[in-house]
Amino acid sequence: MSISKRLKLSMVMITCVTVVFTTLLSFLLYFYFSYQDLKANTNNSLDRSASLVENKINEIDILTEKIQFYSKSTYDLMTDLKKYSTENSDYSKNDLYYTGQEIKDIFKTLMYRMEDVNFMAIILPNGSIISYSNTQKDFISFYNPLRSLWYNQALEKAGDLSISIIPNNSIITDSEDEQVLLFSRCLYDFYSKNLLGTIVVSCEPDFFNFMTNDFPDKVIDFQLKDIDSNESLFQKNTDSNLTSTTTISKNINTNRQPLSLSVQIDNSQYYQLFTALIIGNMFILSITFIFIYLSASRYAQNFSLPIIQLAKTMKERAKDNDILSQSKIAEEERNDEIGILYSQYRQMLSTIDNHLIDQINYEQSLLKAELNVYKNQIDSHFLYNTLESINSLAEIKNIPEISNMTLALSSMFRYASNGFNNEATLEQELKNVSDYLIIQRIRFQRQIDFMNLITNDELYHAIIPKITLQPLVENAIFHGLNRGGIRGKIRIFANLRQNALIIRIFDDGLGIDPNHLNVLSNDLANATKLVRERENHIGLINIQARIKNYYGDDYGLSIYSNQNKGTLVILKLPFIKEE
Incomplete structure (x- = not known):
């Protein structure tokens, strides 16, 4: 797609998306x-309804308590009911008749002006029912409630108020196809x-x-549900055909029979409204699209024409020269944006070339530095077997110096030829230095005064490049102490500084001539370059090249x-602790 078409498309897309x-x-x-406003109003109404429901339940609760503790000078309900308890069956029909009349009088008094109550009843332990009704509704004849679910739920409440719903009525007269709402309380x-x-x-x-x-008007469904049994005690849905609703609920009556009051x-x-907005938006987009497309076409033509011409020129030169050379691009003398494009393209080519050269040099220096570490490795099995043979002969001949030297040399070779693992801990490096010093002390037949003054145990677990310290100690012996010809001290220190591991190796030997020190410092500054150019170079250059290739110029x-x-x-070195 041409830049002109892309520009037109971009402008149209930006406008339409906006x-x-x-x-x-x-x-x-x-x-x-x-x-949020509707939800807040609904929550407020839900709180008020929850309070009203609890008050209504409290009224029924108080009503049942009034029945329980009802008494007058000539009659006490609880005393009278004792003759019908499960442990007492010594009562006559006259007793039952008399009790029924007294209970009905109590119900008649308490049900005065209670329009929502159909009837009230007391069920005796044997299943007999004494009831009174203001309406035509009452328990059907010969109904035995003792095996009914609602009755057993009341028993489980052990004296607390129980609320039950019977979805398919078959126990109440004159109320077919209606739900039955029962409040019940057991008396003990x-x-x-x-x-x-x-x-x-x-x-x-x-x-x-x-x-x-x-x-609010948008609330279309109400439900009061028993949380434990999941029974719906009340439900009213003003529109059952809606599918897009949100439910808000609140728990009430939690201290007795937990209920959930919810609305949708x-x-x-x-x-x-969203559909209407989409239709209107499509109409606006159609008008906007036409207007923007015409404006974008005009603008794109004026803006992209110079760039198209530049692309054409670059393409023609690519056919002639395979690539756009920097000299050819530099010949374009322009002061406008196109001239800037030419200049920036030339600089880009130069940057890419330099980057490729640096990358190749880096890879070469890294490879050569690694090869310099491992180029003297030989067949480890052959070497170890040979050294073990020498050690065995030395032990047989009772020559401890040869035994110690071969063991130390074997340990050094094993450490150096341990695969291509480029890193080791500081503790392992110091062990390699210790093996090296064993060999040198036997070689020069004198004690070399070397001391490890690292006191921080945490530093021994630091990760450093492999075979780094031994060449530095070797330089101190050969150049500082004149190959062990003079007595001197070699000390090694280490500490942490700003999350960097600082290792210092000091000898009090001959020192370095200032001119040679200056040359050596310059070589270290250019170590990554020298390691590629020189076939033979000192170990310091190799160590410096490895460190800079691993960790960068800050180390x-x-x-x-x-x-x-x-x-x-x-x-x-960067402080990297062994995991």
Whole structure:
């Protein structure tokens, strides 16, 4: 696709996306704030309804307690019911008749002006029912409630109020195809704890209908549910065809029989508004698209024509010269943006060339530095077997110097030829130095005064390049102590500084001539270059090249020396602790 077409397409897309984004953002903000307001109003109404429901349940609770503790000068309900307890069956029909009349009088008094209550009853422990009704509704004849689910739920409450719903009514007269809402409470003797009877209050199915009042218009479904049994005690749905709703719920009556009061919010109006916005937005986009396309075509032609001409020129030169040479590009003398493009392209080619050269040099120096470490490795099995044979002969001949030397040499070769693992811990490096010193002490037949003054145990687990310290100690012996010809001290220190590991190796030997020290410092500064150009070079150059290739120019070797006073080599490495 040409740049002109891309520019036109980009302008059209940017404009269209902006219009769509603005429209959607406006709708989302409207939806969010209006929905939050609706949700807040719904929560407030839900709180009020929850309070009313609890008050209504409290009224029934108080009503059953009034029945339980009802007494007058000539009659006490709890005392009278004791004759019907499970442990007492010594009563006559006259007793039952008399009790029924007294209980009905109590119910008649308490049910005055209670429009929502259909009837009240007391079920005796043997299943007999004594009831009173203001309406035509009552338990059907010969109904035995003792095996009913609602009755057993009341027994489980052990004296607390129980709320039950019977979805398919088959126990109440004159209420076919209606749900039955029952409130029940078991009565127990205070002393013997025997069951005396069960109070039942039957209410209209729309007993909780009051809770649907004072809600926003978009609230379309109400439900009161028993949390434990998952039974719906009350449900009212004003529109069952809606699919886009949000449910808000609140738990009530938690200290007795936990109930869940929930409502559903109708979101369909928002989706209808969103559909209308989409249709309007499509119309606006169509008009905008035509206008922007015409404007973009004109603008793109004026803007992209010079770039197209530049691309054509570069393509023609590529055919003639295979690549665009920097000299050819530099010949284009222009002061406008096109001239800048020519100049920047030439600089880009130069940068790529330099980068490729640096990358190749880096890879070569890294490879050569690694090869310099391992080029003297030989067949390890042959070498180890040979050294073990020498050690065995030395032990047989009782020549400990040869035995110690071969063991130390074997340990050094094993360490150096341990695969292509380029790193080791500081502790392993110091062990390699110790093996090296064993060989040199036997070789020069004198004690070399070497001391490890590293006191921080944590540093021994630091990771450093392999075979780094031994060449530095070797330089101190051969150059500082004149191949062991003079007595001197070699000390090694280490510490942490700003998350860098600083290792110092000091000898108080001959020191380095200032001119030679200057040459050596320059060689260290150019170590990564020299390691590629020289076939033979000192170990310091190889160590410096490896460190800079591994960790960068911030790390490496530094040498300080005073002639006839000694030399200090400082090795700076990143502090990487062994895992």
